[in-house]
Amino acid sequence: MVYTEEYIKEKLTKELDAVHVEVTDESDGCGAKFSVLVVSDKFQGKPLLARHRLVNSVLQEELKTIHAFTQKTLTVEQWKQQ
Amino acid sequence: MNTLLRRSFLPVFNNTFRGSCRSFADAAINEKIDKIVKNNKVVVFMKGVPDAPRCGFSNAVVQIMRMHAVPYVSHDVLSDENLRQGIKDYSNWPTIPQVFINGEFVGGCDIMLQMHQSGELVEELKKVGIKSALLTAEETKKEMEKK
Numbered sequence: 001m002v003y004t005e006e007y008i009k010e011k012l013t014k015e016l017d018a019v020h021v022e023v024t025d026e027s028d029g030c031g032a033k034f035s036v037l038v039v040s041d042k043f044q045g046k047p048l049l050a051r052h053r054l055v056n057s058v059l060q061e062e063l064k065t066i067h068a069f070t071q072k073t074l075t076v077e078q079w080k081q082q
Numbered sequence: 083m084n085t086l087l088r089r090s091f092l093p094v095f096n097n098t099f100r101g102s103c104r105s106f107a108d109a110a111i112n113e114k115i116d117k118i119v120k121n122n123k124v125v126v127f128m129k130g131v132p133d134a135p136r137c138g139f140s141n142a143v144v145q146i147m148r149m150h151a152v153p154y155v156s157h158d159v160l161s162d163e164n165l166r167q168g169i170k171d172y173s174n175w176p177t178i179p180q181v182f183i184n185g186e187f188v189g190g191c192d193i194m195l196q197m198h199q200s201g202e203l204v205e206e207l208k209k210v211g212i213k214s215a216l217l218t219a220e221e222t223k224k225e226m227e228k229k
Contacts, residue, residue, distance in 0.1 A: 048193050056176055063176040068139065070192055 002031035003062055015058040016040045019076055026068070035070035039079040048073070111168035119182040123210050124154035127169045128179040132156050139191035140179045146198050151215030152207060184210045 005023040013021045020039035027033035036055070043051045051073035056063060063069060074082070119125050124147075130136030132144045147154055159166040159178050166178070173180055173187040181188045183206055188194070197203040204214045 048196060049187075049189050052189065052193060053174075060176075069177060072192070 003034075003066065004031065005034075008034060008036065008059070008062065011062075012036065012038055012055070012058060016042050016054070018042075020079060032066055033068040034066055037072045037074070039074045039076060041076050043073050043075045107164065108168070108171065111164050112172055115165070115168055115172045118155070118157065119187075120185040122155040122182075123184060123212065124152055124207075125182040126154050126156045126179055127159055127165070127182075128156055129158065129160050131158055136160060137178070139177070142191050143179045143181060143194050146194050146203070149198070149216060150203065150207065150212075151218075152212055183207070 005025050009021045009023045012018055012023070016038060018038050018040040020037070022037040024035045025031065025033070026035055038055060042054065046054070052071055055071050055073060059066070059069075126132075126140075126143055126147065128135060128137070128140035128143065130140060132147075135141035135144050144156075157165060159169060169178070169180055170176060173182075175187065175190065177190050179190055181190070181194055188206070189197070194203070197206065204217055207214050208217075
């Protein structure tokens with residue numbers, strides 16, 4: 001299964017009630033290397049590790065084949081400040 | 083009759099046997115990792131070795147450690163398939179590299195990078211009695227300015 005940017009974006013947006021998601025396929029199309037930015041208030045009050053674990057759990061199946069995965073996790077407030 | 087019996091019985095036997103063998107191996111690697119992370123203040127599980135990392139993410143973690151002059155123990159998951167899967171199960175984290183401080187899983191490359199940028203890493207290291215080289219450099223600079 002090759003995952004696309006759209007597929008990952010849709011899944012993260014839905015499962016994490018994200019207000020903004022950016023997904024970049026950095027693999028030149030083979031679908032094994034992604035970087036994501038997720039903005040969601042579900043991250044509120046959670047330390048970095050817990051936020052990343054939350055994202056990992058949403059993509060548990062996908063991460064078995066995605067070889068390299070970079071993530072940034074922000075709350076809506078943090079995102080506005082940037 | 084004989085074939086029928088074998089067909090219905092063997093798979094069950096095989097599954098149970100393989101299953102228990104595997105969980106035995108899992109328990110062994112789990113115990114081994116537990117010892118490694120608890121007996122060393124800072125441990126990095128990575129692809130390759132610090133002098134020759136074989137993955138950009140592992141390399142980034144090595145560079146961060148170097149910048150802070152952190153003494154650490156490293157383990158190459160590419161030279162041990164059991165460890166490669168075992169460490170993912172142990173920390174419930176899907177990717178390599180993985181950093182442990184004082185027996186606690188801290189994070190992978192992204193988290194280390196962000197902790198480095200935010201200054202949190204210096205604090206975490208301080209908690210376990212490691213003084214970051216960046217902190218030392220800063221102090222030396224201040225001393226120089228005073229004089």
